[in-house]
Amino acid sequence: GTTCVLVSFPFVFSPCLACRESTPQWAAFIYYLPFIIIFQFGWAATQVSHLALIPELVSSDHGKVELTAFRYAFTVMANIIVYGLTWLLLNFQTDQPNHMEHLGPQDIPVFRNLALIVVGLGAVFSLIFHLGTKEKPYPPGVLPEPESTPLLHKEPPGPPRPLLLWKDWLLEPSFYQVAVLYMATRLIVNLSQTYIAMYLTNSLLLSKKYIATIPLVMYVSGFLSSFLMKPVNKWIGRNLTYFMGILVVLAFASWVAVARPIGDEIYGLAVLLGAGSATILVTSLSMTADLIGTNTHSSAFVYGAMSFTDKMANGLAVMVIQNLHPCPTELCCPACVDFYRWVMVLVTGGIAIAAVTTLCCIMVWPIQIRYRE
Numbered sequence: 001g002t003t004c005v006l007v008s009f010p011f012v013f014s015p016c017l018a019c020r021e022s023t024p025q026w027a028a029f030i031y032y033l034p035f036i037i038i039f040q041f042g043w044a045a046t047q048v049s050h051l052a053l054i055p056e057l058v059s060s061d062h063g064k065v066e067l068t069a070f071r072y073a074f075t076v077m078a079n080i081i082v083y084g085l086t087w088l089l090l091n092f093q094t095d096q097p098n099h100m101e102h103l104g105p106q107d108i109p110v111f112r113n114l115a116l117i118v119v120g121l122g123a124v125f126s127l128i129f130h131l132g133t134k135e136k137p138y139p140p141g142v143l144p145e146p147e148s149t150p151l152l153h154k155e156p157p158g159p160p161r162p163l164l165l166w167k168d169w170l171l172e173p174s175f176y177q178v179a180v181l182y183m184a185t186r187l188i189v190n191l192s193q194t195y196i197a198m199y200l201t202n203s204l205l206l207s208k209k210y211i212a213t214i215p216l217v218m219y220v221s222g223f224l225s226s227f228l229m230k231p232v233n234k235w236i237g238r239n240l241t242y243f244m245g246i247l248v249v250l251a252f253a254s255w256v257a258v259a260r261p262i263g264d265e266i267y268g269l270a271v272l273l274g275a276g277s278a279t280i281l282v283t284s285l286s287m288t289a290d291l292i293g294t295n296t297h298s299s300a301f302v303y304g305a306m307s308f309t310d311k312m313a314n315g316l317a318v319m320v321i322q323n324l325h326p327c328p329t330e331l332c333c334p335a336c337v338d339f340y341r342w343v344m345v346l347v348t349g350g351i352a353i354a355a356v357t358t359l360c361c362i363m364v365w366p367i368q369i370r371y372r373e
Contacts, residue, residue: 001049002126004042006119011035013115015108040311048307051285052300053133055292062234064289065282069229072282076223080216081121085114087212164369166301174367175302177358178284178291179309181242184355185284186310188249189277191317191347193218195340196273199256203340204266217270222278229282238287239363245279246352246359248272253349256341273348280355291367317347 016023016031054067089110169175193215200206200214233241252272259265288306292299321343326335 001042001045001047002123002130004038005046006042006123008035008038008042009119010112010115012039013111015112044304044307044311048300048304051288051303052296054285055289055294055299056296059294059296061290062230065233065286066230068285068289069226069282072229072278072285073223073226076219076226076278079219080223082114082118083212083216083219085117086110087209087216089114090209090212164295164298166298169298169302169305172369173365174291174369175305177362177365178287178367179306181355181358181362182284182288182306183309183313184351184358185280187313187317187351188348188355189281190310190314191321191351192273192277192344194318195321195343195347198336199340199344200266203337203344204260205337206266210266214266214270217267218274218277221271221274225275225278226282229279229286233283233286238283238290239359242280242283242287242359243356245276245283246356248276248279249348249352252276253345253352257345257349260341287362287367291369293369295369321347 012032012035016028019028019031050071054064054071058064058067090107164172196215196218197211200210229241232244236244249272252269255269255272288302292302324339326339
């Protein structure tokens with residue numbers, strides 16, 4: 001997976017090598033398509049296997065939250081580095097005579113250089129990970145013993161439980177509960193990150209430097225919030241922690257819907273979205289680890305299925321949003337000013353309501369595995 005990302009990602013953010021100004025869009029699309037497919041395959045393989053290590057490395061409930069929170073914290077650190085580099089590269093560009101306030105073709109070298117730097121840093125840390133992380137080998141057909149400090153009182157040990165194969169997960173109601181909650185969480189996180197740049201530049205008419213600074217504030221607030229996940233989960237539990245995060249996301253959506261933030265208010269919005277997104281993402285991943293429990297041999301399938309639903313839902317959502325765009329023949333028109341504002345409201349507030357509905361179902365029917373003979 002890492003190799004696929006390393007060889008494909010730089011081409012995604014580089015100009016088409018054989019294209020000219022007269023090259024039709026469909027030809028450029030065909031050129032970029034293989035690189036995007038390879039990248040998506042590699043990213044999914046890397047992400048799923050990395051997530052599957054969480055229940056493999058620790059089996060206590062609090063340990064899963066802690067490891068998930070640390071994973072998210074370092075993810076945020078990586079994003080902060082990316083946005084910091086973006087801000088630096090865009091700032092260095094201001095000295096050029098053809099500098100423009102808004103993004104355009106003149107910024108292609110900036111993003112190409114950024115992609116190369118990111119790939120280089122990622123390669124170094126991937127090497128460190130592969131050299132330094134050791135998996136726990138378990139004999140085939142044997143479940144690992146759970147660690148101490150469970151969140152809930154466990155039943156006394158009974159007869160050995162059968163291992164769950166991938167097809168067994170499809171018969172578990174909790175599998176679908178967690179999948180829907182994780183999908184809603186990813187829709188909120190991914191779509192808000194996707195459209196925040198358009199909201200800033202087209203709806204709020206801010207300069208392109210805010211494309212780096214606002215997400216940077218979001219990630220910093222998410223980074224700080226991630227360190228609170230273990231004590232908060234231990235204090236009020238998974239469900240209420242997720243609900244608190246959703247309330248913060250709803251506060252962001254309400255603010256965007258009723259007012260147009262100006263000045264420093266936009267940074268307050270960024271803090272709300274960053275903290276809320278971090279809370280619900282870490283908690284939903286912890287719920288997924290809870291679902292897996294000691295069935296670590298099939299954890300990759302569970303995370304893969306969650307990732308599949310997330311990517312399918314995000315792809316369909318982006319297609320729907322783009323088909324509803326009021327300016328199909330140009331980048332932006334007066335009608336898209338309000339369009340992106342309501343996109344931000346719906347992809348956060350609207351989906352948050354769906355997530356709350358799923359959370360209520362989980363509270364009524366808790367996450368558990370019905371072991372079969």
